Every structure is written in C-alpha cells, then in structure tokens.
Amino acid sequence: MPNDTDLTAALERGHIGMNFAFVGHQMAYHTPMSTAERLNPRSVQHMGDQILPLLRDFAQAEDLDRSAGDMVFADLFGQYFIAYSASVGWVLAIFAVGGLFAMVGTGIARRAIDGRDVARGLCGGIALLLGIATVLVFAQRLVALLLRDIASPYAVLGQFWWLLSASLLLGFGTGALLVAAVARDRRGLLALAIGVAAAGALAALLGDFSFVPLALGLAAGLSALAAAARPSALPGWLAGAALPVGIAALLFQFFLPNGAHALIWPLLLLLPALALALFAPRRAGSPAALIAAALPAALIAGLMARTGYDFFVMIGAALPVVLAPFILLTVLALLPLIWALRGLGRAGALLVIAGLALCAAAGINGRTPSAASPELVELFHVTDADDGSSLWMSGKLDKSGWVRAALAQDGGKPTLRSIAPLSKDAHWVAKAESTPFVPPRLAVAATPDGKAWRLGVRAGNANGGRYMRLFFRPSVDLTGLRLMERPVPGTLKAGAWSQLIFHASGDEEVHLSLSADRPGTMEVRMAEVLDRPPATESRAPALPPHVVPYRRAGDGVIVTRRTMNW
Numbered sequence: 304m305p306n307d308t309d310l311t312a313a314l315e316r317g318h319i320g321m322n323f324a325f326v327g328h329q330m331a332y333h334t335p336m337s338t339a340e341r342l343n344p345r346s347v348q349h350m351g352d353q354i355l356p357l358l359r360d361f362a363q364a365e366d367l368d369r370s371a372g373d374m375v376f377a378d379l380f381g382q383y384f385i386a387y388s389a390s391v392g393w394v395l396a397i398f399a400v401g402g403l404f405a406m407v408g409t410g411i412a413r414r415a416i417d418g419r420d421v422a423r424g425l426c427g428g429i430a431l432l433l434g435i436a437t438v439l440v441f442a443q444r445l446v447a448l449l450l451r452d453i454a455s456p457y458a459v460l461g462q463f464w465w466l467l468s469a470s471l472l473l474g475f476g477t478g479a480l481l482v483a484a485v486a487r488d489r490r491g492l493l494a495l496a497i498g499v500a501a502a503g504a505l506a507a508l509l510g511d512f513s514f515v516p517l518a519l520g521l522a523a524g525l526s527a528l529a530a531a532a533r534p535s536a537l538p539g540w541l542a543g544a545a546l547p548v549g550i551a552a553l554l555f556q557f558f559l560p561n562g563a564h565a566l567i568w569p570l571l572l573l574l575p576a577l578a579l580a581l582f583a584p585r586r587a588g589s590p591a592a593l594i595a596a597a598l599p600a601a602l603i604a605g606l607m608a609r610t611g612y613d614f615f616v617m618i619g620a621a622l623p624v625v626l627a628p629f630i631l632l633t634v635l636a637l638l639p640l641i642w643a644l645r646g647l648g649r650a651g652a653l654l655v656i657a658g659l660a661l662c663a664a665a666g667i668n669g670r671t672p673s674a675a676s677p678e679l680v681e682l683f684h685v686t687d688a689d690d691g692s693s694l695w696m697s698g699k700l701d702k703s704g705w706v707r708a709a710l711a712q713d714g715g716k717p718t719l720r721s722i723a724p725l726s727k728d729a730h731w732v733a734k735a736e737s738t739p740f741v742p743p744r745l746a747v748a749a750t751p752d753g754k755a756w757r758l759g760v761r762a763g764n765a766n767g768g769r770y771m772r773l774f775f776r777p778s779v780d781l782t783g784l785r786l787m788e789r790p791v792p793g794t795l796k797a798g799a800w801s802q803l804i805f806h807a808s809g810d811e812e813v814h815l816s817l818s819a820d821r822p823g824t825m826e827v828r829m830a831e832v833l834d835r836p837p838a839t840e841s842r843a844p845a846l847p848p849h850v851v852p853y854r855r856a857g858d859g860v861i862v863t864r865r866t867m868n869w
Contacts, residue, residue: 321357323350326616329460330676334853377564381609389560396556396563399570403549406574407542410581416539423485424543427530431481431544431634433523434499435474436627438655440516441506442466442473442662443623448509449666454680454701458669460620461676465665467615469658470623474630476654482634482641483648485531485540491648492531500524537642538580544635545573569606569632572599576639596639603636670702672849678702679853682709682843684735684836685725688742688863693735696722700731703850707731709843724774724800724828725862740861741765743831744812749819749869756819756869760827762805763812766861768831770806771813777825783818791815797823825867833859 310322325346331337361367373389410416446466450458459466477499484492503520507513530540552570555563576596579586586592611629619625641647672678680701686693695710700717710717715733722730744763749756758781764771775781781795786803795801795817805813836857846852 323354325350329620330457332457334457334679335851336677373561375561375564378609380605381613392560392563392567393556395567395571396552399567399574400549400553400556402574403545403570403577406578406581407546410538410542415581415584416542417536418539419533420535420539421543421546423530423532423535424540425546426526426543427481427485427540428544428547428631428635430523430526430530431478432547432627432631433519433526434477434481435630436624437499437503437506437516437519437523438473438477438658439470439624439627440519441502441509442469442658443621444506444509444513444516445659445662446666446669449663450669451510452700452702453670453678454699454706455672455676455678457679458676461673462665462669463620465661465668466620466623467612469661469665470615470619470626471630472654472658472661474626474658475634476651476656476658478630478634479641479647479651479654481527481530482638483651484527485535486537486642487645487647492527496524496527499527537639538584541577541580541635541638544638545570545577548573548632548635565610566628566632569603569636572603573636575599576636580639593640600636600640604633607633672702674849677849677851680706680846680850681852681854681856682706683855683858683860684738685722685860685862686738686740688740688861691737693737694732695735697731698726698728698854701850703847705844705847705850712842712844724776724802725772725830725860743768743771743829743861743863745827745829745863745865747825747827747865747867749867752818754820756822758817758819758825758867758869759814760816761812761814762829764808764810764831766831766833766859767810768808768833768861770804770832771808772830772832773803773805773813773815774828774830775801775803775825777819777823779819779821779823781817781819781825784815785817786815787813819869822869824869826864827867828862828864831861833861835859 308322308324310320313320325343327343327346328341331341375385375387375389375392377385379385407416407421411418411421446459446462455461480491480495484495500520500523503516503518503523506516506520548566548570552563552566555566576599579592579595583592607629611626614625614629615623669676678701680697680699682695682697684693685696695712695715697706697710700706707717710731710733713734713736715735717731717733719729719731722732743765744761746761748759750759751757760773760775762771762773775795776799777795777797779797784791784793784795786805791803803815834857836859
C-alpha cells in the first residue's frame with residue numbers, strides 16, 4: 304500500500320508487526336462525515352474476530368515462535384483464511400510455471416501447436432494487459448478532467464460504483480475486441496490497434512501531459528498487430544498468452560513470494576484447460592471438455608472478482624488500472640469458451656461504449672454535491688508575527704462560491720499565489736483583519752565547532768498551538784541533525800526548503816541542532832498551528848447544503864521567521 308499507517312514508525316525501526324484496518328467509504332476520511340453512525344458495526348466485529356485470537360495466542364505463548372520463517376497469507380473468495388509456508392509457495396510455483404513451460408515445449412515438439420502461434424499468443428497476452436491498462440488509464444484521466452475544478456480532493460472517490468462498473472465494462476470490452484480480432488475479425492485489427500494507440504494519446508493530453516498512457520497505448524497497439532498478424536489456432540495462441548503470466552508468477556515468487564499466489568493460483572487452474580486444448584483438441588467441443596474448461600474459468604473469475612474488488616476498494620477509484628491484471632486473467636480463463644463466439648467483436652464494442660458513457664456520467668454526477676459525496680472546503684487564517692498582517696487562505700474554490708465569499712469576508716480580493724514554504728501548491732488568499740496574538744518563540748544561533756559550525760534552533764508555541772511546523776532553507780548542505788538531543792537521519796539540501804513537524808508540542812520549547820562544514824546562511828520559518836480560528840468575529844457565510852469543512856478548515860496559523868549567518 305502506498306500510504307503510511309501507525310505501524311510505519313515501528314517497521315522503520317526493524318520491529319515486526321501485524322497491521323489491521325478496514326477500508327471503504329473513503330469520502331468520510333478526515334472529514335466531519337467520519338462519525339459513529341457511518342461506522343459499519345460488522346467491520347468492527349470482523350476486526351475483533353481477527354485480533355482477539357491473535358492476542359490470545361501471544362498472551363498464552365511462553366515466547367514468540369521465530370522458527371517458522373516467512374508465510375503466505377491469503378483468503379479464498381473472501382471467506383476462508385489460508386496460510387502456508389514460503390517453501391510450499393515454491394512447490395506450487397514450480398508446479399504451475401514448470402507445468403506451463405513443459406506443456407508448451409511438449410506441444411511444440413510434438414507439433415501439436417505451431418511455435419508461431421505461440422509467439423503471436425505471447426504478444427496477445429501482452430497486448431491484452433497493455434490494452435486494458437491503456438483504456439483504464441484513459442477512463443481515470445477523463446473522469447479526473449471532468450472533476451478538475453471541484454474543491455473536494457475526494458470527488459473521484461465519491462463515484463466509486465460508477466467507476467467500478469465503467470472499469471469492468473471497459474476492461475472486458477477491450478479484451479473481447481482483441482480476442483475477436485485474433486479469432487475471427489482480423490479486418491478490424493488495424494482499427495483496434497489504432498483505437499488503443501489513440502486512447503493512449505488522448506489520455507496523455509487530458510489534463511497535465513503524461514507520457515505513461517502514450518507509451519502504454521503505442522505498446523498495446525504494436526502488440527495487438529503482432530498478436531493477430533496471421534491466423535492462429537486457439538491451442539497455440541492460448542499457450543503463448545499464458546506465458547507472460549507464467550514469467551510474471553516466477554518473478555513474483557523470487558521478489559515478492561508473499562504475494563505470488565495472486566498469479567500462481569490462477570495459473571494452476573488454467574493448466575487443465577490448456578492441457579485439453581493442446582493434447583485433446585478433437586474433444587474440445589464435447590460436454591466433458593466444456594465442463595473441464597468452464598469449471599476452472601468460474602473459479603478463476605471468482606478469485607479475480609474477490610481480489611480485484613478488494614484492490615479497487617483500496618486504490619481503484621483513483622487508479623482503476625489496478626484491475627488490469629485481474630481482468631486479463633479472467634479473459635484468459637474464458638478464452639476456450641469465447642474463442643468461437645460470433646458477435647464477440649460487436650459485444651466488445653458495446654461494452655466499451657457503455658463503459659465510456661458511465662465514465663462521463665461519473666464525471667457529471669460528481670460535479671453535484673450530495674449527502675454521500677459532499678463538497679469539501681477549507682478556510683484557514685494565517686498571521687505574520689513579524690509585521691502583524693493576516694490573510695485568509697484556501698487550497699481551492701468550490702462551485703457554490705462559499706470559499707470565495709469567505710475569503711472576501713474582510714473586504715479582501717481573493718487571488719491565487721504561492722504560499723511556499725507553507726505549501727508547495729498555490730493557494731487562494733485574501734486580506735484578513737489582524738487579530739490579537741503572542742509571537743511564537745524562535746531563536747537561532749551559530750557557534751564554531753573546530754573547522755565547522757554547529758547551528759542551533761529553539762522554537763516554542765505561545766498561543767496553545769497543537770503542533771508546530773519548522774522550515775529550513777540553507778545555502779549549503781547541512782548534516783548531523785539532532786532533535787531534542789536525538790539524532791535524525793537525512794541531510795538538509797542547499798537551496799531547498801526542508802520541513803520538520805513537531806506534534807503535541809504544547810508550551811515546551813523544541814530545540815534542534817545541525818552541522819555545517821563551510822560558511823553560509825539559512826532561512827528559518829516557524830508556523831504555530833492552532834485548532835481554532837482567530838479571535839475575531841467571523842463574517843463568513845453559512846455553509847450551503849452538502850458542503851462540509853475538512854483538512855485545515857478553522858485552523859489558525861501564526862508564522863515567524865529568522866535568518867542565520869555563520
């Protein structure tokens with residue numbers, strides 16, 4: 304997962320731990336919507352069901368077992384917990400990957416399949432993955448563009464079900480188009496390749512330019528042309544399309560053994576259908592053969608649906624491309640059943656059109672705040688302790704106009720400008736009435752230390768601030784940082800702003816020191832952050848329906864600065 308949790312600090316210090324959390328309804332995170340009424344009691348109970356046995360195990364153990372080694376933890380359809388040792392994972396990987404390559408090699412040696420079909424199938428597996436990924440990236444960037452001027456950073460997350468449905472339609476529609484082009488309609492192959500490449504190019508241009516979708520689209524188009532350049536038979540093409548999965552499973556087993564089961568299990572289930580296609584092609588249409596192909600396909604589809612949904616809940620609304628590998632594996636599992644279907648290309652085109660329509664609907668729907676997906680706004684007050692001036696600030700304007708009106712409550716005109724180093728992003732700011740405050744305490748000093756210098760900074764809240772933020776911009780690299788006499792890793796780079804946040808500092812003075820090996824200067828800024836607006840009567844308009852404050856809303860920030868020369 305890309306985010307930090309409360310366990311991160313322990314993991315960074317080499318401690319082993321288990322992290323328990325539940326996800327879903329991310330619109331409520333860090334907002335006033337995060338209430339007991341919105342908490343799912345079943346999720347709390349589920350967490351307790353997992354944690355209580357673990358605590359009992361720890362409490363009753365004489366010592367912690369350190370002999371088991373790494374384990375693979377997984378679930379089956381979200382219902383059954385499965386755990387086995389890393390060595391068992393290697394056995395499964397060898398059986399799955401070895402079985403795949405052995406069958407392909409044997410099929411080529413016995414002339415049961417054509418090596419050129421296998422090569423085209425390998426390109427086809429790559430084309431499926433890249434093509435699905437390209438279309439999903441296009442969908443993501445299209446929705447993000449439609450919601451670009453919405454104040455809420457969670458606006459996309461609020462369209463969860465629209466985006467999940469659209470992603471599935473687009474992914475399976477793209478897969479169906481490619482399979483149809485290979486199996487029956489090579490006349491539409493060039494149009495498909497151009498379409499995928501165009502989707503990548505358009506995605507690259509939506510919003511800020513990105514080279515990633517452009518490269519994905521071009522690679523997908525070229526792979527699609529190679530996959531269907533000549534007519535192919537199902538057995539060889541399926542065998543080739545499964546090879547990238549086998550290679551990826553082996554790489555996962557080497558570099559991410561605890562997660563390799565996500566590919567190894569589906570690959571194991573693919574082997575029976577592949578064996579039937581390779582070594583008993585004449586029986587492929589019999590009822591027994593269809594059952595042999597349909598049963599593993601249903602199991603793979605179930606596994607991919609469960610795992611893909613979990614991944615989509617975690618990160619898919621903002622990054623739907625996470626579904627691409629799960630859709631690819633499902634399409635490969637269904638390949639023996641859909642290869643000869645007439646009308647597959649038309650069905651794929653309809654799915655893609657429907658998916659794009661849902662993306663547009665998600666973007667349009669997300670522009671109208673609702674109780675379930677409200678507009679999130681912020682307004683905070685910043686005072687400069689050095690000259691006594693004050694400003695109202697906000698990260699974004701909202702559609703209702705509340706932020707603009709609130710910024711102008713003291714007669715100022717909102718303008719967009721940089722507020723570095725408080726934030727890397729430009730903010731809307733407007734003049735505010737000055738308010739009573741006590742200047743935060745900030746003192747800097749430099750003392751010689753042999754041929755070097757030791758720099759000292761002391762800071763203290765003076766207004767009951769909840770935390771302080773310290774910013775440093777030195778003219779030379781600084782090392783040897785110590786905070787409250789404790790060493791802190793890292794270097795403060797010359798010419799760049801570095802930040803240190805000290806939480807729950809109260810009135811205690813915070814002190815830190817650094818080392819410089821040559822003369823220089825350093826700008827130091829301190830921001831005392833309060834959990835309350837300034838001591839002045841607010842003239843901000845009342846919040847309209849479905850607009851709620853979040854993040855720094857209502858905060859008061861008092862900033863002071865010093866410059867150190869040595």
